[in-house]
Amino acid sequence: MFSFLPCFKTRRQRTKSQTQSQKQIEEKANAIESLPSWHSPTENTLLFQAFEWHVPATPNTADKRSHWRRLQHALPAIHSLGVTSIWIPPGCKGMDTNGNGYDIYDLYDLGEFDQKGAVRTKWGTRGELEDLVLDANALGVGVLWDAVLNHKAGADSVERFEGVRVDDDRRDIEDGNPQQISGWTSFTFPGRGTTYSPLQYHWQHFSGVDWDDAQQRKAIYKILDPSRPDKNWAQDVGTDENGNYDYLMFADLDFSHPEVREDVLRWGKWIMSVLPLSGMRLDAAKHFSTAFQRDFIDCVRQEAGDRKVFVIGEYWSGELRALLRYLEEMEYRVAAVDVPLVERFSRLSRVKRADLRGVLRGTLVERRPGNALVSCYHYQVSDDEQRANIQQTIVEPSFKPLAYALILLRQGGHPCVFYGDLYGTCDGDHPPTPACEGQLPNLMRARKLYAYGEQEDYFDQPNCIGFIRYGNAAHPSGLACVMSNGGPATKRMYVGRKHAGEKWTDLLQRGGDHPCVTVIDEMGYGEFPVQGMRVSVWVDSAADGREGVGAEFDVDIYGIQAQ
Template identity: 40%
Template sequence: MQNITLFQFFHWYYSPEGNLWQHAREKAPHLASLGVTHVWLPPAFKSAQGQNDPGYAVYDIYDLGEFDQKGTVRTRYGTKDEYLEAIKAFHENGIQVLADVVLNHMHGGDETEKVRVQQVDPENRMEKIGEPHDIDAHTKYTFPGRGDKYSSFKWDKNCFTGVDTSADSIFVILNEHTHGEWDEMLEDEKGNYDYLMGADIEFRNPYVREELKHWGEWYLKTTNVDGFRLDAVKHMPYTFYNEWLDHVRGVAGKELFCVAEYWRNDPEKLNHYIEVTEGRVQLFDVPLHMNFHEASEQGNDYDMRNILHHSLLGINPARSVTFVDNHDTQPLQSLQMPVQQWFQPHAYALILLREQGIPCVFYPALYDAKYVDYQDDKEIYIELQGVTCVEKMMRTRCHLAYGFQRDYFDHGNTIGWTREGVDDREHSGCAVVITNGSAGNKKMEVGKRHAGKTFIDICNPEAGKITIDEHGMAEFYVGDGAVAVWVREETLHFFTEP
């Protein structure tokens, strides 16, 4: 069975010119050649900001770039037809598609209505300010551009738990479902972390739950996607997704790959979510990303023996989706904690070439990213360069990184591991050494199946060749602050473009 590799095919600042779906269709063969098995596409539905938002300020989940709403027919990424064509192209290349599902909140209501609310302290949502009163809130969603096509459901104040008028003015809504109280959450950050942004969806309303199940069924049948990336689950009752996922999987008649974003630097908290959802989802390994960020900041002062400690990978590797960076962590974003460029090859080696976890490769690692944003009223130019050797690592994962794993996490700066290979993948096996310090070497066992065979470092062809001894051992070298991926010489054909 081929190793699973997920690819995030977008970044926060991808051009609003509407060509992402076309671009994805064109790149599908290339990604397949690198061993990508699953691709995560951005939110495909209409945003309250039309084509000027990456898709997380949700307006109409039924509008995939089909209706003239919010000043545009297409979304930031293209039209509905182009989206469906991109999915078809991935399927034709043997790649499954994950849709980005954003069901926590909505933005851009079509009409205002009088809503009875109670203001809360934004830093402690359980602490109420003043007395209940009425405000005019944009909580009526009638979708005049779409009408009743696909669904006649109209959203109003009874469908939401809370709203805001600014970052400092957050209100819990008083209706028959909320009774002026937030829903129960697993998290107690800010007192209760039910509210995130916009008009917060009320999952205690049974009509809302049924409408969202209807939408999930419609989305599957319309797009033929193979799974989901679930946004902001920390702010939603886990019981809803237990119910929703069971429904859509029943409709699909198959297991749907599902990975959720629970943003918390605490592996025990992540594992608890996996437990209460009874293994229905994978989770992005946020603590591991934080380790990568910290290691990239500390340079050779970071103890590489600890790089996998305090991570979901360490306590529940079967449910860990590992990543180096994503759209939220890239520079100028709300969760900005990028992994510095020099350490990205190290981090990608750790997620792509080891046995545990399912790696997710971020778009700029392969295709670069350039963009301009503003910070403190100053224009900031950002350029993210592709990661050195990442394509070769992806090909190594696809063809060679199989079999028994031996770890050599025995030095503060230089660590390594080997994969012995398997019988049904010819010449499979590899040895990896990474260092955040000076050049060095590590004696490691790759297995007697490779005795007498010549290995080369695909990340540094000038490193020369080594021969595995009769015991399956060799001294594997790595350059200053570098990554070395050693493979058998006869596998070089895997690393040339088809």
């Protein structure tokens, strides 16, 4: 005779386990006011990437302002969302008047000298830049500089020197014999002269180029110097691709050359003295010496004095081990971009009903939350071939609200909001369209007001996960977040007995989404619903600041709608 006893026994065991788990959650939550985190005076920080690749230098609209002026005007509104720092684009002169600055020509020209076809950079003049930084500081908003130190572009003339071709896919393997080549390596800065720095750059200051002008041939050449027979690629760079990934693009700087080292350290002191910056992003950190990066960071922090200097190392790798190795080599002086998280968001966004429970597994924010920059978009600035690889990290629009909720509302990591998601991108013929169906400002406000204190995860269903933030003494309301990448769902979560009887509402409420109010029961539990492919963020309807969360945010930064 078939017995149902094993089935009933398994069900009883499961029920007992769930009861024990609930009891543990309740005990943990009821003790949070005795933890140091409850009394933390720290306000949430939030970084805003204040540009996107296609921002026009001079918009074809009624708005003729430079980008520096545009940002200066938008600062109060951005700050009101909880932004505490802005990451601005490279403000140094590039080889192209409308280049984004990653095609860097002169570190010491911030839009001050008539070089490369204009005085201004794509983003504006030095005076406009100074106004922006001063206004940001007055609001309590820090400014992070995008430091492009790996290479130079747009040389003033060609030089002859000896080089050896290397294998495109294995830069540590020479492909042929040394030969005389012609490369664009002479940088004399005729517009600036010797103002701020006396150094002119020549072939001796570079380790590689990717163009032989004499033969009109594109290939990667390692530069040889008879006076320095040990000259080679830097060894303390990324090796998880191409054997040795010192060479990336343009004329690659050789940081083993004492004049290069001295000049770039001089620039670090100079930029910190002329602009009250609060941080830097080291572009292409995978491609130049980590030893020099450490020295550079120490140099700028010493120059900054009492100012805290937050540094991001843009080491682009989806391999967690590579990121952890980079952080270790940097002696944890920097935060690194959590590329595994970006790639995880991308994969989940493209798979129907993907399992959300492991969304954070194997990410940098899971392993080193204090050293993780978390975002759902980040520039990987490289050559055209590599730029195509960025497509692999695009997060589909329908998943972005889920990604941003995980970035903005959870403990751990340094969250970064992308300009193109807040204001839309200008890469087409249509007006820019913001991400998250216009709800990103509300998610940012939720972080500013409610995402504090200890956290409890409910990652117990493949297509519906949630978490609780219990709040702290300064922000006691807390929040409940639930998200679904499948159909409508409801998740029962414990917010604490002190909230019993409170009426919680969804900050992201849309008409007809779900019941407008969830009442916390006498045991401290709430039933929190969410629609399919949506995020809901629930807080007490009487919480401080609740009435302002849904306020309209002006996304028309270019003045298109005003025409």
